[in-house]
Every structure is written in C-alpha cells, then in structure tokens.
Amino acid sequence: MSNALFDLAGRTALVTGSTRGLGHSFAEGLAEAGAAIVLNGRDPASVSAAAAALRDKGHSVYEAAFDVTDEAGVEAAFGALDAQGIAIDILVNNAGIQLRKPIVDLSLAEWQKVIDTNLTSAFLVGRETARRMIARGQGGKIVNIGSLTSDLARATVAPYTAAKGGIKLLTKAMTAEWAEQGITVNAIGPGYMITEMTQPLVDTPSFDNWVKQRTPARRWGRPADLVGTVVYLASPASDFVNGQIIYVDGGIMAVL
Ligand code: GCO
Numbered sequence: 001m002s003n004a005l006f007d008l009a010g011r012t013a014l015v016t017g018s019t020r021g022l023g024h025s026f027a028e029g030l031a032e033a034g035a036a037i038v039l040n041g042r043d044p045a046s047v048s049a050a051a052a053a054l055r056d057k058g059h060s061v062y063e064a065a066f067d068v069t070d071e072a073g074v075e076a077a078f079g080a081l082d083a084q085g086i087a088i089d090i091l092v093n094n095a096g097i098q099l100r101k102p103i104v105d106l107s108l109a110e111w112q113k114v115i116d117t118n119l120t121s122a123f124l125v126g127r128e129t130a131r132r133m134i135a136r137g138q139g140g141k142i143v144n145i146g147s148l149t150s151d152l153a154r155a156t157v158a159p160y161t162a163a164k165g166g167i168k169l170l171t172k173a174m175t176a177e178w179a180e181q182g183i184t185v186n187a188i189g190p191g192y193m194i195t196e197m198t199q200p201l202v203d204t205p206s207f208d209n210w211v212k213q214r215t216p217a218r219r220w221g222r223p224a225d226l227v228g229t230v231v232y233l234a235s236p237a238s239d240f241v242n243g244q245i246i247y248v249d250g251g252i253m254a255v256l
Contacts, residue, residue, distance in 0.1 A: 005237040009034035013234060014088045016040045016068050016125055017095030019050040021195040022145065022223050026092050029227030030234060031059035035090060038062045038081070062086055068095045068121035078128040090141045090234040091129045093122035093167075098197050100156045111159045118163035122170055126185075130178055139182025141234045144171050146187040146245050148252060168245050175243035184242045186233045191249025193221040217250030 013030045017023040019041035027037045031054060039054070041047045044065040051061040062084070066077035081088070096118045099110055122144050133140035147164040149157060167187060174185040192211045194202055201207045202220065212218050229248050232238050247253045 013090035025223030036060040114159035187245040
C-alpha cells in the first residue's frame with residue numbers, strides 16, 4: 001500500500017472468529033494492507049483450512065485455535081503466541097453468534113451463551129491483548145465488532161442486542177483505561193450484511209424486502225464493504241480516534 005497512513009506492514013493482527021464470515025473478510029483485508037494475520041476459530045481443522053486459503057493468496061498467517069469464551073483457553077493461547085515470539089499489534093474482536101427467539105422462550109443457558117460469545121469474549125481476549133500491549137509500550141489498535149443492535153433493538157434477538165450494546169460501552173471503557181498507553185479502541189457497527197449468519201434472513205422474502213426498504217442504499221451490505229473501515233481503525237490514520245462506534249450500514253442508522 002502506498003499511503004503510509006494506512007500501511008500495516010510489519011504489524012500482526014489477531015482476528016477472532018476469522019475462519020469465515022465477516023471475520024475472514026477482516027483478516028484478508030488487514031493482510032492486503034500488509035499485516036501478518038493470526039487466524040482464530042474453535043476448530044483447529046477449520047482454522048488450518050482458512051489459513052491455507054489466505055496463504056495461497058500470498059499472505060503471512062499464524063493459526064491460533066481457541067474458544068474465545070474460555071478464560072483458561074484464551075490465556076493458554078496467548079502463552080503459546082508469546083512462546084513463538086508473536087506480539088499482537090492489532091486485535092479485532094469479531095467472534096459472535098446469533099440466536100433468534102422471543103425473550104419469553106429463552107433459557108438462561110441460551111442467554112448466557114450469546115452474552116459469553118459476543119461480549120465476554122471481547123473482555124477476555126481484549127484483556128490478554130492489552131496486558132501485552134501495555135508491557136511492550138508501543139501502543140496498539142483494538143477494533144470491537146458491534147452491530148446496529150449496539151443502539152437499537154429488534155424483536156427476537158434480545159441477548160445479542162444486550163451483548164452488542166455492551167460492546168459499544170466496553171469500547172469506551174477500554175478507551176478510558178488504555179488510551180494513555182497509545183492504544184485506540186473503536187467499534188464498527190455493520191448494517192445488514194450478507195454472511196452465513198444472516199442467510200436465513202436473506203432467504204426470508206419479507207425480511208429481505210424490509211432490509212432493502214429500510215436501508216437508504218437499498219441493498220444488503222457485503223463483507224468487503226467493511227474492509228476500508230477496519231483498515232482505517234487498525235492503522236496510524238486513526239491514531240487520535242478513540243472510543244467511537246462507526247456504523248457502516250448504507251445509511252440505515254440515519255433514517256426512520
Ligand atoms: C439479526 C441479524 C443481526 C444483524 C446485524 C446488524 O438477526 O438482526 O442476525 O446480526 O444482521 O447485527 O448489525
């Protein structure tokens with residue numbers, strides 16, 4: 001990349017949940033901007049397959065299979081990175097799941113699983129990352145993945161909404177504690193994007209029509225629509241931007 005403001009050469013980026021979906025697209029976009037990538041998912045075979053796909057495109061990729069909701073597993077994974085001399089300059093807290101059910105039908109276990117995967121994971125992985133960034137004294141970049149539901153609700157996705165609202169404020173809380181160490185922490189709020197997670201919605205004609213009507217751009221987003229923003233938030237171009245959530249949504253948050 002020619003513009004130094006957006007150049008990630010020499011940096012290493014961990015993207016959680018990056019074997020597919022938005023996470024994989026974030027990983028590829030950061031790699032194209034020059035970063036070495038640490039790919040993550042729970043299943044080692046899926047991580048290896050996704051890593052091979054990126055290596056085939058000429059990118060430098062490490063593999064880190066661990067469960068982002070498991071404190072001991074996260075700590076062990078960072079210990080293994082330390083042992084290999086891999087230091088994280090950029091973290092994208094992307095791992096997430098969806099579960100669509102009315103609140104009155106939701107079990108505590110279901111609620112907890114969605115909160116753990118979408119919110120607690122960002123605390124656990126963010127904590128391990130920031131501990132090391134602070135110790136190294138070279139700052140760093142953390143990008144948390146929020147949602148339209150970081151600010152607005154939709155029926156049937158209450159735990160996801162609570163978690164993504166939490167992501168928005170966790171982003172500010174991390175900024176409050178880590179900005180002084182040269183760490184920026186920002187969030188991206190994707191609009192309705194076509195991924196494996198939203199495919200059931202894309203396949204529901206009434207929902208598909210609603211998204212196209214509700215979104216001023218009159219279309220679903222594509223994972224590639226988010227790449228410029230993640231590169232920006234991971235690069236020196238955003239060094240004085242901190243604690244923000246940037247909606248990349250075709251204008252949906254701007255209108256009634
Ligand atoms: C849903 C979707 C959400 C949205 C996304 C919008 O059920 O509403 O699965 O994940 O697509 O969060 O920002």
